Amino acid sequence: MATIEHAGVSAGRQGGTPTRSEIEDFLYLEAQLLDEWKLDEWLALFAEGATYDVPTTRADDDADSADQLFLVADDYARLQHRVRRLKKPGAHSEWPRSRTAHSISNVRIVEAEGDELLIRSVFVTYRAKNDVTDCYFGHHFHRIRVQADGLRILSKRSMLDMSSLRPHGRVSIIV
Amino acid sequence: MATAFEKHPTGTGWVVEDHDSFRVARTTFTDQDVLERERGGIFDRCWLYIGHESELPNPNDFVRRSVGGRDLIFNRDRKGDYHAFFNSCPHRGAAVVREDKGSSISFKCFYHGWSFNNNGAFATRFAAGTYPDDFNKDGCANLVSVPRLAGYAGFWFVNFDANAESLEDYLAGAKDFLQVVADHAADGMEIVGGIQEYSVRANWKLLVENSFDGYHAHETHSTYLEYLVDAIGGPAELFPSRGNISRAYDLGNGHAVIEGPAPWGRPVAQWIPAWGEDGREEIAAIYAELEKRLGKERAEQVAYGNRNLLIFPNLVINDIMAITVRTFYPEQPDYMNVNSWALAPKGEARHFRKRRLDNFLEFLGPGGFATPDDVEALESCQRSYRNRAAAGWNDISRGMLRDEPLADDEAQMRAFWREWDRRVAKAG
Numbered sequence: 001m002a003t004i005e006h007a008g009v010s011a012g013r014q015g016g017t018p019t020r021s022e023i024e025d026f027l028y029l030e031a032q033l034l035d036e037w038k039l040d041e042w043l044a045l046f047a048e049g050a051t052y053d054v055p056t057t058r059a060d061d062d063a064d065s066a067d068q069l070f071l072v073a074d075d076y077a078r079l080q081h082r083v084r085r086l087k088k089p090g091a092h093s094e095w096p097r098s099r100t101a102h103s104i105s106n107v108r109i110v111e112a113e114g115d116e117l118l119i120r121s122v123f124v125t126y127r128a129k130n131d132v133t134d135c136y137f138g139h140h141f142h143r144i145r146v147q148a149d150g151l152r153i154l155s156k157r158s159m160l161d162m163s164s165l166r167p168h169g170r171v172s173i174i175v
Numbered sequence: 176m177a178t179a180f181e182k183h184p185t186g187t188g189w190v191v192e193d194h195d196s197f198r199v200a201r202t203t204f205t206d207q208d209v210l211e212r213e214r215g216g217i218f219d220r221c222w223l224y225i226g227h228e229s230e231l232p233n234p235n236d237f238v239r240r241s242v243g244g245r246d247l248i249f250n251r252d253r254k255g256d257y258h259a260f261f262n263s264c265p266h267r268g269a270a271v272v273r274e275d276k277g278s279s280i281s282f283k284c285f286y287h288g289w290s291f292n293n294n295g296a297f298a299t300r301f302a303a304g305t306y307p308d309d310f311n312k313d314g315c316a317n318l319v320s321v322p323r324l325a326g327y328a329g330f331w332f333v334n335f336d337a338n339a340e341s342l343e344d345y346l347a348g349a350k351d352f353l354q355v356v357a358d359h360a361a362d363g364m365e366i367v368g369g370i371q372e373y374s375v376r377a378n379w380k381l382l383v384e385n386s387f388d389g390y391h392a393h394e395t396h397s398t399y400l401e402y403l404v405d406a407i408g409g410p411a412e413l414f415p416s417r418g419n420i421s422r423a424y425d426l427g428n429g430h431a432v433i434e435g436p437a438p439w440g441r442p443v444a445q446w447i448p449a450w451g452e453d454g455r456e457e458i459a460a461i462y463a464e465l466e467k468r469l470g471k472e473r474a475e476q477v478a479y480g481n482r483n484l485l486i487f488p489n490l491v492i493n494d495i496m497a498i499t500v501r502t503f504y505p506e507q508p509d510y511m512n513v514n515s516w517a518l519a520p521k522g523e524a525r526h527f528r529k530r531r532l533d534n535f536l537e538f539l540g541p542g543g544f545a546t547p548d549d550v551e552a553l554e555s556c557q558r559s560y561r562n563r564a565a566a567g568w569n570d571i572s573r574g575m576l577r578d579e580p581l582a583d584d585e586a587q588m589r590a591f592w593r594e595w596d597r598r599v600a601k602a603g
Contacts, residue, residue: 058275066529067367067529068369069369069370069371069516069532069535070532071536077406088397090397090398092547093550094547130554165373165374166373166374168541169513170373170550171542171547
């Protein structure tokens with residue numbers, strides 16, 4: 001398993017609530033790992049038991065995957081499988097893999113309680129494959145736990161702010 | 176009832192049925208002229224799905240829908256009667272409904288303010304002398320209704336041809352399979368909130384074929400099947416008396432279905448070890464209710480049969496690890512818009528519903544472990560049709576000599592193409 005020591009906020013940080021720029025570094029690291037298709041390293045940013053979900057377009061921020069159809073609603077087992085699958089040639093949609101650029105901005109710490117933070121950010125993610133470029137945009141919610149050895153993602157929710165998933169047709173990348 | 180597959184004489188020349196092969200010309204996926212003929216011969220003449228009754232539970236409810244290239248309002252009036260209107264103000268044409276859904280006793284155009292009761296009647300009062308006294312005597316200021324609207328087993332359809340045959344005649348053998356879906360629950364079925372609205376850069380008929388293609392699963396969806404081995408925690412509890420064969424059935428008028436057993440869990444009602452002993456008891460209780468209400472044979476069909484159903488031309492109801500209702504329309508020969516919904520028993524317990532939606536997302540939809548790979552395959556086919564001058568034909572021959580075609584044969588697609596050919600030939 002890869003390490004995340006190159007995270008600016010990982011090893012040896014000095015207690016207390018991380019600053020916004022430390023959080024930004026963490027989100028930029030996540031974006032870079034995805035763009036470099038370092039998916040195991042990306043998964044290592046998540047705590048065990050973490051979740052990753054993407055509601056349908058035009059859903060509310062507090063949409064519930066137990067009573068509403070989502071695009072992605074991964075528990076930790078499905079999240080692990082998603083990564084395993086994306087590395088296989090049989091994941092045809094991402095083999096050969098697409099090129100991506102994950103851009104993160106408007107980062108805000110919206111809640112801080114104990115060792116947990118809720119971060120809201122705005123994203124623009126480009127995906128290019130087969131000479132076609134698609135743009136996903138929206139906002140992320142990262143629930144993050146501050147640990148002695150760095151930050152871990154407890155949940156990541158990506159809200160797509162397009163009016164529909166058109167013309168993309170898929171969220172086969174991690175947005 | 177299902178009938179044997181019959182051969183029909185070809186019409187357009189694009190569908191060639193010979194003694195040793197069944198082929199379709201790739202120009203049918205690429206040419207603008209073909210799309211125009213499909214619009215005239217198919218989308219302007221066939222019954223098209225507009226929505227499920229559960230989406231309009233109360234009087235005054237409405238949804239906005241894009242159907243067959245039209246912008247429509249599907250609603251219930253104050254008395255509860257169902258309507259389908261063209262979403263265009265009779266005055267200048269602006270949309271009178273601009274939300275996805277809601278509840279309203281009237282609709283008001285935002286441009287000049289013309290308003291309408293939810294039965295379509297013009298409801299604006301003007302000062303005397305503004306319009307002639309007999310203005311709207313002929314109904315010219317009312318919302319325009321879609322010529323035909325009818326429902327069957329909770330599924331509502333429109334037809335833009337006032338002279339079309341009845342919905343029931345049109346549905347033919349597909350009626351029974353719509354009823355099988357409705358039979359899942361004693362209290363009826365409902366569309367779950369949230370629509371997967373996406374596109375595929377491919378011709379719409381490629382998704383028709385893909386939606387009931389039993390042949391591609393092992394090759395295209397190997398990563399899903401590998402996931403399944405881990406996720407289900409052991410073999411599903413299949414119903415031995417139903418056998419292990421999946422078959423295809425021609426339902427008439429271009430409708431067809433494949434039906435048979437599958438290794439995944441079914442919320443109604445096939446248990447897998449991953450659902451635990453509590454889950455086993457819950458599934459057993461669901462099955463017992465089915466058998467009491469429907470009898471043994473039908474209960475087994477509902478619980479242990481998996482169905483990929485096509486209602487010609489473009490309504491897919493796949494009753495597999497969950498139930499998806501999917502419809503799709505061409506915007507261009509190489510581009511379609513897809514809408515997918517999840518259908519579930521009304522009032523399903525929260526953890527049952529969660530189990531169902533997890534099942535759905537593991538396979539289905541733009542973020543699932545299978546659908547994106549279908550999209551990749553369809554778009555790859557479409558891109559390769561640029562070679563059509565030299566490589567001009569698709570082969571749809573698999574199992575063509577079998578009297579009782581299997582689900583991984585292609586008889587269900589031949590049924591679609593024969594009806595397509597007949598209708599497009601007439602529209603020429």
